[in-house]
Amino acid sequence: MGARSRNRRVSRERSRARAKRRRRDGVGEPVDLGRITARRVGGEREGEAGGSGEARHRLLDIGARAEPAAPLQWFNPGWLVVLASVLLAALGIYGVSLSGGLDGVSGRLPTDGLVFKQTVFLGLGLVACGVAAAPHFKLFARLTPALVAVTLVLLVFVLIPFVPESIVTPRNGARRWISLGFTDVQPSELAKVVFVFTAALYLRHRTNHRTLLGLTAPALIAFVPVALILVEPDLGTALLFFPVLFAMLLAAGAKLAHLLSTAALGGAFAVLIVAASLFFAQRDDYPLLRPHQVERIQAVLDQFSDEPELHIQERGFQGYKARTLIGAGGRAGHEATRSRAFIEFSRLPEGHNDMIFAVIVNRFGLLGALAIIASYLLWFVGAVAVAGLCKDPFGRLIAVGFAALILTQAAINIGMTLGILPITGMTLPFVSYGGSSLLTVFAMAGLVLNVGLRRPEKLYRPSFEFGE
């Protein structure tokens, strides 16, 4: 008893000392047995103070030459991620076909063209996956500033009012897409990936995110794209950044107390806004949220009231149709023709993208739903496992970031289709129809695989260990 507690005390003291040193020095860093010269070992480093000077210096050093070419870990959890991605994408293609219903019996547009396009994009996506997995992920770390610049330009471009509609087509009142003829490109998709890179880059060698004040910098990193996206307007995508940031901060070792309190504050703030909007909406006044946004929230609340179908004609009709298809799916769904008939005559809007979950669940029932949800869980677990196995801080963080991104987006989409969240314009990653989004998420999968493939054998000083 005494020995164990004494040992614990000793190791605690040791790690505290270590931490003190690290804080004094700035950051923990990899120790390369091969090259001791320009690396910091413990204390002194001539000339430079801590912080950004070190970071820049190290960046220049990092490249493929920084380490001997380590053998790729072909057996790694990243493949689970790719597997889940392909499964979901395949299901998605079938779903797009289903969403066409009975091929135009009731006047719905046939989806054969979309199926073809999606298949092509699947192929392109796999290519993107390979491209993302090929170079060492540190390359992307190096490219991040350039990517940030491109993203910001695109985001601003989309918002410029003078741009003709042939290039930036407004849809449903939102200016989100740049049309390149055969497909649309959504800058906000790129922004999501670049954000993860940026946050990972910022956090990887730091400790000051352990303080409350230190959280402001990551928050600012998030606020810039969020603000630009909010103006489009795209509230859904904008909100997505916060869970991702939180997940990355959590993994990077920010104090739980800080994270929880900011999350609670943010949550309370959101609830306040929603409640105030609902209150004002009763007087037909919409000072905060837009009318259609308030209506969507009301539609969700309606569902849990005594008379869920009281206002179904005015609002919540889309959600109602989605829930009808889902519920009608039952345990194991229906055979193809019957399911297509249900879909055809349900007049479900956006059946091929936003609401594709409802379409697939109608066909395959609860089993189908579980398959989809399990696939996302597999993706998440795979990416987290990759993060756990990897020692490089940048790699760890991007794996966590993408895991959170995919799971959050999937959860929001499925939640809204199920009726427990307000309708947003968010698509289901891998499954929904959409060229740019498919490429982006496959790239994410590729990046996770990338991290998984490269597991340096070095004795890295463990990162994000703050001795808690």
Next chain:
Amino acid sequence: MQRFGYLHSTSFVPSMFVRRLVLLLAVGVAIVVVLVLQTCRLTIVEADRWLEVADSRLSTERYTPTTRGRILDRRGRVLAEDRPAFDVLVEYEVITGQWAERMAERSARREAGDDWAKLSPRERGERIARALPAYRNQQELLWHNVAAVLGVERAELEDRRNAIKSRVQRMANHLWSIWLEERQEALVGSGRSSRAEAVTIADVAQPIREQRESHVIAAGITESQAAAIRRLAERSPGLHLDAGTRRTYPLERVRVEVDRSTFPTALQPGEGAIAAVEVEVEGPTVHVVGRMRELNRVGPGEALDTERRPERDPSSGELDLGHYRAGDLVGGAGIEASREEVLRGLRGLVQKRLDTGEVRETPAVDGRDVRLTLDAMLQARIKAVLDPSFGFTVKQPWHKSTTQRHVEAEDGSLRLEEVPLGTELNAAVVVLDAESSDILALVTHPSYTREELRTDAASVFGDAVRAPWVNRAVSKPYAPGSIVKPLILTAAVSAGVHNLNTTIECGPYLFPDKPGYYRDWIYKQYGTTFLARFGRGLYGDEAIGVSSNIYFYTLGMWMGVERLVEWYGKFGVGEAAGLGVGFEYPGSAGPRGRRAYQADAILMGIGQGPIDWTPLHAADSYATIARSGLRIVPRIDRDAPIEHRNLRLDSTSVRVSLEGLRYSIEHEWGTGHAIPFEEGRPRELTFDVPGVEVLGKTGTATAAAIVEDPDGPEGPEAARVLRDGDHAWFVGLVGPEGQPARYVVAVLVEYAGSGGRVSGPIAEQVIFALKAEGYL
């Protein structure tokens, strides 16, 4: 291992990063669990409901119309049927004018395109207001055109529009207040009474069906108008032409030829006038056949039609093809109402599967006809004779009636005065088949037409004396008076209270030591007694024939109230026949709410005191006697079940009673024998129809007055007598000479005086009507 943590003696402590990852995993799993739970809720718990909703979208249903059954009389004449008719319908939206607003919103929305979502409600309102006038003009043009085609004034159309609007709004308010109550009850029941108070009409005010359907703006238009409307409808949204059916009532007005040569001389036309006259009879069968009413127009506390017979059974969910839909008419009175389930057909159903195109059709089932035992032409002929112009239902000098009413004197006080000559009298006639008690005629006078009811309901319901809406043959109580005497005789003998071989002495009063009480009428009128006339006591047949009161006071006294009530009950007093023609007064025998006195029994013996019934009861009981005690409950529906019971009357008493009835008509002392029309002129036989034999009884029944009491029983204002006097009865058995009786005829004239003088001649005319229709 070192990657994930470190070993500390024998335990593995995961590194912080790994712990954080585990935390992330936990959060992820939690999110997944929530999603899975909700999915399970939808796909397992609520699966059936959602499947039903999804399935319902796969098929459309359309109902096909059906035809309501007809009402036919005994000889197959149609009394009520559906006939094709054209109606002009306008959608409710256009009637209220909201169509224009909706179209304006649609066009504003289309114009704004994707920006619509960004506009505030105020801005939206402005845009809609700008688009509105064009659509309003379109509506105006529609109304203008419709008015032109129909040939009605624009103002008239406006009135109809407003009538429809207010009717639908009334219906909506009614339904909404019901829904509000239900909602509040439900909330209170589930323990949320605070919320129940907060619920208002606005929360439950969903548009009702009538607000989404079309309504008739003009009914029964001509074919050429229909063609014009059809053309107009092609280019006017919201206007429809409905080729539907209308409930028509042939024989609502019947032309009947009346041969005045059969009238008593006093009522015959003057020299040179043609004997045969054609009369148009209005509404002879309206009380029996009834009429239709609008859907859901029910009295307070009554269930709505749509609730009584909803589209789906609330517990089993089974579809009822005969359910009520907006625009349906429901039987409102008479046979139309009581035989609603038989007459109403079942709609057909066409179900089309949208995915396979498969069509499943359930054909409509027409309603069944109702066949009455009534003879409509007989009914019309009898009604024709009752027309005041012929004099039978008008106060005549030979009636010698003492009918009075209150008249206001110059000083404002009320004075009782006799009604003047020529005052119209109300009457009822019932004709039964003596063998089956089938009702051949059920006439009430005065009557009304359905058109009068539609256009001037006050004239039908407002007059308390004429009261044409009352079916006097079955709905109103009348003191029977002397016509009960054959019943009393047979009852007393069958009860063992009287021996037919004994006589009863009929002096001036029942109790010689109590002069002034229970006087015989002949003493009152002529100062003599039957004892004096006959020189002895009376036998039963004689007593009936001369209608001696003393005889029957005596029998009543011997019977006692209890036995009298029992025997009256056996003859049908106290129960309604259940014909289904509306309210039927069941009849009442014996004191109510107080104990019985001997006086009651004495009076009940002559059909006065605590006893009243309807002309149908009278005919019914005489038919029972004619059948020697077999009572068959009278029927008017040929398909109604036959109910009969045997009274086990003493057969001799029946024979004696029938002889008494014969005596009454054939003997010179019989009260139904002859009528003195003028002083100094010889009396004329009441019944003088060649080849026809009549056995009958007259009755002059003291009656309770019709009183108008503005303040109620305790009020300071005295009750104003509207009518006071004696009811004039005649009930007879009629048949070919020498043969058993075939028909029972009961005639009642309200507050008219002497049965023999007033009702007797009418009964003779009934016999002529029976002859004219081939019954005799």
